[in-house]
Amino acid sequence: xxxxxxxxxxxxxxxxxxxxxxxxxxxxxxxxxxxxxxxxxxxxxxxxxxxxxxxxxxxxxxxxxxxxxxxxxxxxxxxxxxxxxxxxxxxxxxxxxxxxxxxxxxxxxxxxxxxxxxxxxxxxxxxxxxxxxxxxxxxxxxxxxxxxxxxxxxxxxxxxxxxxxxxxxxxxxxxxxxxxxxxxxxxxxxxxxxxxxxxxxxxxxxxxxxxxxxxxxxxxxxxxxxxxxxxxxx
Ligand SMILES: NC(=O)c1ccc[n+]([C@@H]2O[C@H](COP(=O)([O-])OP(=O)(O)OC[C@H]3O[C@@H](n4cnc5c(N)ncnc54)[C@H](OP(=O)(O)O)[C@@H]3O)[C@@H](O)[C@H]2O)c1
Numbered sequence: 001x002x003x004x005x006x007x008x009x010x011x012x013x014x015x016x017x018x019x020x021x022x023x024x025x026x027x028x029x030x031x032x033x034x035x036x037x038x039x040x041x042x043x044x045x046x047x048x049x050x051x052x053x054x055x056x057x058x059x060x061x062x063x064x065x066x067x068x069x070x071x072x073x074x075x076x077x078x079x080x081x082x083x084x085x086x087x088x089x090x091x092x093x094x095x096x097x098x099x100x101x102x103x104x105x106x107x108x109x110x111x112x113x114x115x116x117x118x119x120x121x122x123x124x125x126x127x128x129x130x131x132x133x134x135x136x137x138x139x140x141x142x143x144x145x146x147x148x149x150x151x152x153x154x155x156x157x158x159x160x161x162x163x164x165x166x167x168x169x170x171x172x173x174x175x176x177x178x179x180x181x182x183x184x185x186x187x188x189x190x191x192x193x194x195x196x197x198x199x200x201x202x203x204x205x206x207x208x209x210x211x212x213x214x215x216x217x218x219x220x221x222x223x224x225x226x227x228x229x230x231x232x233x234x
Contacts, residue, residue, distance in 0.1 A: 001211060003204075004028040004045045004069065006038075006060045007052030010137070011074065011196055015049050018200035019207075035059070042067035047207035054078040054140065061085045065094025070210040072203050073098040077140035079147070089216045097210050099219030100144025101174075102202030107223050109191040113149055113178050116189060117156020120180050126187075127160075128153050131177040133167040141166040145176055153178070 001024045005012045008029050016026055028041045035056070042048065042063060047070045050060050054077035064071040065088055073085075073096055082098075089096050101107075120126050130153070132146040142150075142164040153162045174193040179186055193199070202219065209222050 001025070001046040001207060002027045002044065003207060004030065004038075004042055004048040006030050006048060006050035006056070007075070009051065011051035011199060012049070014196040015051060015074075015200040015203050018197065019049075019204050022204060024204065032056070038063045039067060042069045045069045046211045047072060049203050049207055050075050051203075057081065058084060058088070061088050061094070061096060062092075064096075065089055065092035068094075070095035070207070070213065071097075072102075072206045072210060074102055074199065074203050076100045076144035079144065086216050093214055095210050095214050096216045097206040097219055097222055098216070099202070099206075100148055101199065102206065102219060103193060103198040104202055104205075104223065105198060106145060106176075106191055106193075107220055109176070109189070110148065110152055110220065113189060114152050114156050116178070116180065116187070117153045121157050121159075124159070125182045125184075126180040127182075128157060128162045129179045129181065130162060130164040131167075131179070132164065133169065133172045133175045135171050135173065136168050138168055141168060143174070143176070145174070149176060149178055 003019055003024055003026055005016060008031050027045050030038050048064050049072045051074045054075055057075050057078040058081055061071060130146050130149050132143045134143060146164050150162050150164055173195055176191045178189045206219055206222055
């Protein structure tokens with residue numbers, strides 16, 4: 001595939017290395033300095049991958065839909081604008097896959113947490129909580145992944161609120177803990193990202209899946225579709 005990148009920070013650089021390693025070509029890279037060139041340079045790319053800043057996401061969705069280039073949206077902190085993004089994609093016949101977390105393992109973790117929440121439903125002695133930790137440069141808090149986990153817990157438990165604690169320090173690629181705590185014991189479920197490689201692999205997988213499609217998809221649905229058809233993902 002010929003790919004374009006939006007953003008060229010820590011995550012986009014790992015995505016670039018992963019894509020090149022998998023035999024794909026990087027045709028263009030856009031940051032705030034050359035964002036105005038995107039409409040002219042995007043046509044001819046098979047897909048674009050965005051790991052930039054929340055404030056630029058809608059512009060990237062618009063320019064990709066206008067150029068007919070499918071977009072893998074990995075930036076976090078823009079979920080309040082999801083309806084506007086969907087309108088842009090649908091009005092212009094674009095294609096978009098989005099996720100706060102492109103790690104396949106995290107999506108398995110979501111399912112484990114959903115099942116745990118079901119098991120704790122009605123067990124009022126247990127309080128659920130979420131702790132997440134990321135590197136000091138991450139801008140949004142709580143993380144998009146923590147917000148998805150919170151939503152899963154609220155739906156599964158069908159009661160109360162779930163507190164989320166965020167830590168921003170050092171170089172931590174991303175750790176999420178979900179706990180169920182009572183007077184007598186605690187159950188802790190943990191997902192630890194070892195590097196950004198898993199996010200990059202998921203984003204490139206999503207780009208491959210999206211090329212030639214239209215519409216707006218969550219990565220969770222894409223994974224289900226891939227697993228149902230191919231069984232082996234990574
Ligand atoms: N979905 C996932 O799996 C996943 C995993 C990890 C991280 N993320 C998210 O990915 C995003 C980027 O993370 P990061 O660690 O790579 O951040 P980063 O190192 O700070 O990089 C951000 C990049 O965005 C660029 N940028 C800023 N304004 C822009 C604009 N208007 N148009 C295009 N590019 C622009 C910056 O370059 P200039 O300032 O030079 O323009 C920089 O290259 C964050 O939202 C993070 O939470 C998602």
